[in-house]
Amino acid sequence: MALELASRIRANDQDVPIIIMTGYPSMDSAIEALRRRADDYFVKPFNLKQMSKAVSAALARTASRHPEPSTGDHGR
Amino acid sequence: MLFASAVRSRSLLVLSLEKIDFVNSSGLGALVSAVKDVRLSNGGWHCVTCRPMWTEIFTIIGLKRVFDTYATEEEAVASFAVRVEPARPVQHSRSDPLTERECAMSLRPRLLIVDDELLIRDLLYDFFKNQDYDIAVAENGQRALAQLETGHFDTVIIDLKMPDMDGSGTGIAHPRK
Numbered sequence: 001m002a003l004e005l006a007s008r009i010r011a012n013d014q015d016v017p018i019i020i021m022t023g024y025p026s027m028d029s030a031i032e033a034l035r036r037r038a039d040d041y042f043v044k045p046f047n048l049k050q051m052s053k054a055v056s057a058a059l060a061r062t063a064s065r066h067p068e069p070s071t072g073d074h075g076r
Numbered sequence: 077m078l079f080a081s082a083v084r085s086r087s088l089l090v091l092s093l094e095k096i097d098f099v100n101s102s103g104l105g106a107l108v109s110a111v112k113d114v115r116l117s118n119g120g121w122h123c124v125t126c127r128p129m130w131t132e133i134f135t136i137i138g139l140k141r142v143f144d145t146y147a148t149e150e151e152a153v154a155s156f157a158v159r160v161e162p163a164r165p166v167q168h169s170r171s172d173p174l175t176e177r178e179c180a181m182s183l184r185p186r187l188l189i190v191d192d193e194l195l196i197r198d199l200l201y202d203f204f205k206n207q208d209y210d211i212a213v214a215e216n217g218q219r220a221l222a223q224l225e226t227g228h229f230d231t232v233i234i235d236l237k238m239p240d241m242d243g244s245g246t247g248i249a250h251p252r253k
Contacts, residue, residue, distance in 0.1 A: 002236045005190070005217045009224060009232060016229060021191070022236035029236060039231075044196070048203045051233075055204070058231050059185055 003029075006036045015065060017058030021046065186210040186228065190220040191235035200233065 006018050020033045023044040030041045039061070040054045187209050189200045197213045204211050212229070214220035216238055224232070 002190075002217065002234050002238055005220060005234055008221065012224065017231045019231065019233045020236055021196075021233060024237060033236075048199075051200070052203070052207065055185075055187065055209075055231050055233075062230065 003032055003036050003038075006033070006038055010037055015062055017055075017062060019051070019054055019058065021051075184208050184210045185230040186212070188212050188214065188220060188223055188229040188232045190214045190217065190232065190238070192216060192238045193235070196235065 002020070006020065009016060009018060017039040018037070019040045019042065020038045021042040021044055022029060025041075025043040033041045039058045042051060042054070187200075187204055189197055189204075189211060190213075191197050191200075192215050194215075197215065201211050201213055212223055212227070214223055220232070220234070223229075
């Protein structure tokens with residue numbers, strides 16, 4: 001099942017954000033997705049803007065966990 | 077309605093599972109996004125629930141502060157009305173300025189979309205391509221794993237039900253190499 005794919009991905013890359021989408025939502029699968037450290041859970045049909053926001057938020061979380069070292073030069 | 081306005085105001089009110097529309101994108105996915113967005117960008121948030129079960133969900137997604145549990149919706153709503161804070165603007169869309177990380181990397185984020193439905197793959201591909209993402213698609217778990225072995229992705233979007241992931245365990249149950 002796809003949640004196993006999520007676990008497998010997690011085993012290889014602890015940080016990559018994972019977003020689950022499903023046409024068959026259930027509370028059990030939603031909680032199981034979160035337990036497997038999925039970052040989000042979308043029910044089809046979903047709003048593309050909402051999905052875009054989720055991806056942006058996931059990228060921001062990754063960035064906050066791995067901040068780029070400051071060069072002290074911001075183009076000035 | 078209350079849920080939607082709570083999300084818009086960057087605060088959070090959870091009345092009960094039944095009050096959240098589970099058949100569209102305002103469901104749990106939106107709820108989880110809202111919680112994480114608020115936690116990340118706002119620093120201050122409110123959660124008022126009349127269902128203790130949400131405490132478990134919030135704990136799973138890393139939200140430690142669940143304010144109160146109420147016996148009835150009316151009590152929760154009354155409390156929320158007092159507690160709600162003014163909204164703060166949160167930027168998300170790709171039309172917004174690039175994040176610091178994106179500026180630093182000067183690279184487009186890479187997404188992997190995994191779904192056996194061609195329609196969904198194409199839909200997401202076109203949508204994110206137009207937002208300056210690099211996109212790869214896979215129609216099953218095996219191909220997704222193969223792509224993940226050979227390249228880096230910033231986010232992976234996975235369909236919960238795919239033929240090769242159900243029952244037989246083909247692909248996913250076997251060691252990678």
